[in-house]
Amino acid sequence: xxxxxxxxxxxxxxxxxxxxxxxxxxxxxxxxxxxxxxxxxxxxxxxxxxxxxxxxxxxxxxxxxxxxxxxxxxxxxxxxxxxxxxxxxxxxxxxxxxxxxxxxxxxxxxxxxxxxxxxxxxxxxxxxxxxxxxxxxxxxxxxxxxxxxxxxxxxxxxxxxxxxxxxxxxxxxxxxxxxxxxxxxxxxxxxxxxxxxxxxxxxxxxxxxxxxxxxxxxxxxxxxxxxxxxxxxxxxxxxxxxxxxxxxxxxxxxxxxxxxxxxxxxxxxx
Amino acid sequence: xxxxxxxxxxxxxxxxxxxxxxxxxxxxxxxxxxxxxxxxxxxxxxxxxxxxxxxxxxxxxxxxxxxxxxxxxxxxxxxxxxxxxxxxxxxxxxxxxxxxxxxxxxxxxxxxxxxxxxxxxxxxxxxxxxxxxxxxxxxxxxxxxxxxxxxxxxxxxxxxxxxxxxxxxxxxxxxxxxxxxxxxxxxxxxxxxxxxxxxxxxxxxxxxxxxxxxxxxxxxxxxxxxxxxxxxxxxxxxxxxxxxxxxxxxxxxxxxxxxxxxxxxxxxxxxxxxxxxxxxxxxxxxxxxxxxxxxxxxxxxxxxxxxxxxxxxxxxxxxxxxxxxxxxxxxxxxxxxxxxxxxxxxxxxxxxxxxxxxxxxxxxxxxxxxxxxxxxxxxxxxxxxxxxxxxxxxxxxxxxxxxxxxxxxxxx
Numbered sequence: 115x116x117x118x119x120x121x122x123x124x125x126x127x128x129x130x131x132x133x134x135x136x137x138x139x140x141x142x143x144x145x146x147x148x149x150x151x152x153x154x155x156x157x158x159x160x161x162x163x164x165x166x167x168x169x170x171x172x173x174x175x176x177x178x179x180x181x182x183x184x185x186x187x188x189x190x191x192x193x194x195x196x197x198x199x200x201x202x203x204x205x206x207x208x209x210x211x212x213x214x215x216x217x218x219x220x221x222x223x224x225x226x227x228x229x230x231x232x233x234x235x236x237x238x239x240x241x242x243x244x245x246x247x248x249x250x251x252x253x254x255x256x257x258x259x260x261x262x263x264x265x266x267x268x269x270x271x272x273x274x275x276x277x278x279x280x281x282x283x284x285x286x287x288x289x290x291x292x293x294x295x296x297x298x299x300x301x302x303x304x305x306x307x308x309x310x311x312x313x314x315x316x317x318x319x320x321x322x323x324x325x326x327x328x329x330x331x332x333x334x335x336x337x338x339x340x341x342x343x344x345x346x347x348x349x350x351x352x353x354x355x356x357x358x359x360x361x362x363x364x365x366x367x368x369x370x371x372x373x374x375x376x377x378x379x380x381x382x383x384x
Numbered sequence: 385x386x387x388x389x390x391x392x393x394x395x396x397x398x399x400x401x402x403x404x405x406x407x408x409x410x411x412x413x414x415x416x417x418x419x420x421x422x423x424x425x426x427x428x429x430x431x432x433x434x435x436x437x438x439x440x441x442x443x444x445x446x447x448x449x450x451x452x453x454x455x456x457x458x459x460x461x462x463x464x465x466x467x468x469x470x471x472x473x474x475x476x477x478x479x480x481x482x483x484x485x486x487x488x489x490x491x492x493x494x495x496x497x498x499x500x501x502x503x504x505x506x507x508x509x510x511x512x513x514x515x516x517x518x519x520x521x522x523x524x525x526x527x528x529x530x531x532x533x534x535x536x537x538x539x540x541x542x543x544x545x546x547x548x549x550x551x552x553x554x555x556x557x558x559x560x561x562x563x564x565x566x567x568x569x570x571x572x573x574x575x576x577x578x579x580x581x582x583x584x585x586x587x588x589x590x591x592x593x594x595x596x597x598x599x600x601x602x603x604x605x606x607x608x609x610x611x612x613x614x615x616x617x618x619x620x621x622x623x624x625x626x627x628x629x630x631x632x633x634x635x636x637x638x639x640x641x642x643x644x645x646x647x648x649x650x651x652x653x654x655x656x657x658x659x660x661x662x663x664x665x666x667x668x669x670x671x672x673x674x675x676x677x678x679x680x681x682x683x684x685x686x687x688x689x690x691x692x693x694x695x696x697x698x699x700x701x702x703x704x705x706x707x708x709x710x711x712x713x714x715x716x717x718x719x720x721x722x723x724x725x726x727x728x729x730x731x732x733x734x735x736x737x738x739x740x741x742x743x744x745x746x747x748x749x750x751x752x753x754x755x756x757x758x759x760x761x762x763x764x765x766x767x768x769x770x771x772x773x774x775x776x777x778x779x780x781x782x783x784x785x786x787x788x789x790x791x792x793x794x795x796x
Contacts, residue, residue, distance in 0.1 A: 203678060218676045220669035222737035223662075231666055232677035240657045244596070248603040 131158030132194070133290050133322040134179075134210075139188035141174055148174040149346045151188070156291055156322040161313060163325045163333040163354075166343035167366055172326050175343070176293055179324070180212040181205035193290070211284035212293040219280060221269035225261060226250045228268050229283045253282055257315045260308070274305025281312055291322040298332050310336045330359045344368050425782055426731050426746040429775075433750065437757030444757050447633040453749070453756050454631065455569075458644040459484070459702035461748035463723035464730070465651055466695030468744050469688045471727055472655070472668045474736020475531040477520065477692050480723045482542035483513055484700030485715025489549040491564070491701050492556035492710035502564050506701055513697030514690050516542065521686030531689075539720070547712055555711035558704060568705025571639035578628045578637045582621070585649075590617040640702055644745075647695075651741035664688060668737030699723070718769065725772065726751050729779040735787060750775065 134156035141149040149171045156162055166172050178185045181202040189196055192208050199205045205212070219228050226247050235242040235249075250264050259278045261271070268276060277297055284292050294313065298306045313336050316323050327333050333340055334354055342349040342365040350365040363369075437444040463480045470477045487509040494505035516538065523534045550556065558565050573581065593613045600607040631637050655661035666674040667684050675681045703719075704710045730747025732739025751772060758768045 202676065206678065214676065216672075218670070218673035220666045220673050220737070222669035223665060227662060227666075231662070231674070232679050234659050234662060236659065241659065241662065244599045244603050244605065247600075247605055251605070 131320070131322075132156075133158050133192065135189075135191040135194075136175075136179075137189050137191075139175070139178060139185045139190070141171075141178060141183065141186050147346055149178075149185075152343065152346070152348055154341060156324060158290065158322050159317055159320045160339065161317050161323040161325055161337045163327060163337035163340045164343060165327065165330070165333060165340055165362060165366055166349065169345075170343040170349075170366070171346040172343055173295070174346075176212065176295060176324070176326060179205065179210055179291075180293060181210075206287060206289075209288070209290035210293065211287060211289040211291070213277075213280050213284050213295065213297060215295045215299065219268045219276060219283075222267055224267055225264040225271075225279055228279055229253070229264075229286055231283070233286055250282075253285060254278075257282055257285075257312055259312065272305065273301050274308045277301065277305070277309050278312060281309070281316070285316075285319075289321065291324065292316055293324040293326070295326045296328065297325070298327065298329055306332065330362055333362070334359060342366055423731055423740075423742065423746060426729065426743070426750065429729075430746065430750050430753065433753050433757065437753065437760070441757070441760045444760055447630055448635075449756060449760070451631055451635045451638070453752050454641040455638045455706065456756070457745075457748045457752045458638065458640040459699050459706055460719060460723050460726065460751075461644050461699075461744055462647060462702055463696045463699030463719075464726035464744035464748050465648055465741055466692035466699075467723050467727040468730075468732045468739055468741055469651070469655075469664065469695075470531070470692045471732045471734060472664050472736060472739050473685065473688050474668045475524070475685070475688075476724070476734075477531065477535045477689065477696075478720060478724065479516075479520075479535040479538035479542055480692065480696035480699070481715040481720025482539045482546065483516055483693050483696035483715070484703060484719065485710075485713075486542050486546040486549065487513060487697035487700030488704035488710035488714040489546045489556075491704045492558055493549055493551075495562065495564070496556050496558055497553075502562060506564075509697050509701055510694050513693040513695075517690030517693030518686060520693065521682075521689035524689065525682040525685050543716070546715070550710070550712060555709060557709045560708060564701070564705045565708045568640050568702060569708065572636040573639060573642055575632045575636060578632065578642075579625070581642070582624050582628055586617055586621045586624070589620065590614075593617075640705065644702075647698075648741045648745050655741055660684070660687070665737055670737075696723070718772075721776075722748075722751055722772070725776040725779075728783065729776060731779075731783075733783050733787065734780065735783075747779075 132155065134154070136152065136154040139149055139152045139154070140147070152171065152175060154162075154164075154175065164172050164175065174183070177183050179190075179199065181199040181204050184198065184200055190199065191197070192210075197208060199208065199210070202212075220231065223231070226243070229250050230246050235245050237245075247264060254261055254264070257278070259275075259282060261275055261278065268279060271279065281292070281294065281297065297309050297313070301309060310332060313323060313325065317338075325333065325337055334357075337354050340352045340354060340357065340362055342351065342362065344350075344366065345368075349368065352362060352365075434445060443449055463484055467477060467480055490509040490512060491502075491505050494500045494508060495502050520531065520534050520538060523529055524531050560566075560569075590613060593608060593616070594610065597607040597610070597613065628637060655664060663674060663679045663684050666677065666679060667681055671681060674684075700715055703714060707714075726747030727739070727744055728734060728747065729750050730739075730743025730745070732743045732747075754771055754775060755768055758771060
């Protein structure tokens with residue numbers, strides 16, 4: 115369960131590796147229909163961006179996947195088997211890790227402590243700091259992450275480095291899917307580039323990456339597929355290779371539902 | 385992916401690795417400048433207090449007085465260890481005085497009036513503490529009531545229990561020949577025992593540092609040089625050795641004080657080397673992050689409140705042993721806030737997530753030094769309260785300022 119090898123453990127063929135399959139997911143909060151009949155597929159070794167306006171249902175979808183709220187109806191298949199995700203721990207045990215927007219790091223603890231928080235390695239009841247530090251360095255090196263020291267409090271790191279730590283932490287449990295909620299919000303240009311590189315590393319490791327973002331440029335830079343949510347429904351799905359930001363924006367705003375449907379190679383339309 | 389043999393942590397050219405003693409000293413200076421003060425201001429303050437009082441009254445630093453000082457520190461210091469734990473979570477427990485008063489009362493009534501064996505009564509007192517802590521923890525986690533209010537209510541209610549347990553007598557003396565009073569007043573480690581205890585402790589310290597350093601070497605991480613370990617061990621040996629030698633000039637190291645120090649060492653180990661300790665710091669740093677990391681936050685809260693009240697109860701047992709009595713005033717008056725003040729003065733942050741079990745030791749030594757020094761100069765207690773209050777305020781200001789400069793230096 116714990117991260118061990120510096121070599122990617124996944125040897126399965128990519129893209130045919132159907133990790134997550136969501137069908138007909140609906141969720142209401144009181145009178146508000148947050149999601150209705152939403153479908154989503156995630157494959158290993160692929161970055162799927164979920165985009166949409168505020169209130170489009172991105173966060174709700176992520177919360178269903180990370181076990182914060184269960185869905186009202188619809189099925190979730192994980193690696194081909196139907197699963198329910200009632201709690202965050204259940205999501206994590208399945209192999210779905212979420213990197214929250216506010217990072218969830220403990221500023222007073224150092225990088226190693228944050229990486230292993232809740233999953234500390236022990237020898238004879240005591241924390242095995244040496245092993246944890248060694249594996250932290252191996253993981254960070256593998257991600258080509260630039261962290262000056264793993265023994266400084268996380269508060270001493272820059273925004274990009276903190277995001278790196280948060281993402282690296284999600285890998286400690288050797289997950290199949292990593293959900294990144296707005297990873298580049300509030301980052302500078304160089305730091306954003308660093309984080310986007312990191313996302314590509316995750317894809318190289320064969321992970322399914324779900325990227326929630328408002329920033330279309332970042333999405334186009336790193337995603338393979340873009341799923342648009344609009345008013346709680348699927349608003350179109352595009353391959354990044356043959357789409358433009360205009361088309362995505364049109365789908366987000368609903369300016370041209372027709373265009374989205376007739377656009378070049380829509381994989382599936384609402 | 386190739387793994388070259390360069391130390392793993394030296395692979396980033398921007399990394400700052402301390403090497404050798406000079407670098408270690410430089411690191412310390414940089415840390416203090418960055419607002420990561422550690423124990424430095426407390427130790428400096430303690431030395432300053434000692435110098436001032438020694439100048440005002442040459443008896444202050446006499447071995448007799450210092451032995452007394454250590455004996456007076458043990459009871460409240462033990463309560464302060466519990467307060468450190470609660471403060472690490474960013475919570476507070478202002479009922480420690482009442483809990484220790486209740487424990488004193490249980491000891492006296494159970495042993496003297498009911499004739500039960502002392503060990504049994506002590507267990508009962510500790511169990512009472514645990515129950516009280518459990519109640520605080522449940523109230524805190526189930527209803528989310530601020531711990532200040534819970535423990536304020538606890539302070540009053542438990543004081544009521546204390547008066548109830550003591551009954552009409554009001555004050556109960558514990559016989560001098562009982563082992564608990566002997567332990568609190570008369571038992572001192574014989575010199576050979578105190579020196580060998582010191583020797584064994586320093587040896588253990590050196591061995592664990594050395595083996596850790598070897599493991600880090602083997603794992604390809606930067607390690608503490610053997611020279612630095614030797615220097616640290618020798619400094620520790622000399623400083624503590626001189627202190628023990630000086631106390632041994634008269635009565636020596638009290639058994640109760642030795643137990644108090646051992647408890648602080650044990651708690652330090654638990655806080656820094658176990659998963660539970662790590663989760664205490666994590667919850668104090670960012671509760672939400674801890675929860676998301678899968679830490680059972682409620683259990684951490686409850687266990688910490690239980691431990692705090694148990695330490696308070698043990699402190700009450702120590703206080704009764706020291707006084708050979710329990711009365712309606714036990715654990716009252718300033719005892720309550722002194723334990724909290726000790727933890728804060730010792731360098732545990734009121735904001736949570738930062739501090740050490742040793743701050744209870746340092747803090748209580750500061751407070752007891754002030755008390756003892758002022759008593760030597762002028763037995764009037766009015767000025768004592770004012771000065772202790774001023775020192776507490778000073779400590780909290782230092783805490784706030786260092787928090788600010790940590791933020792500026794990026795050390796949070």
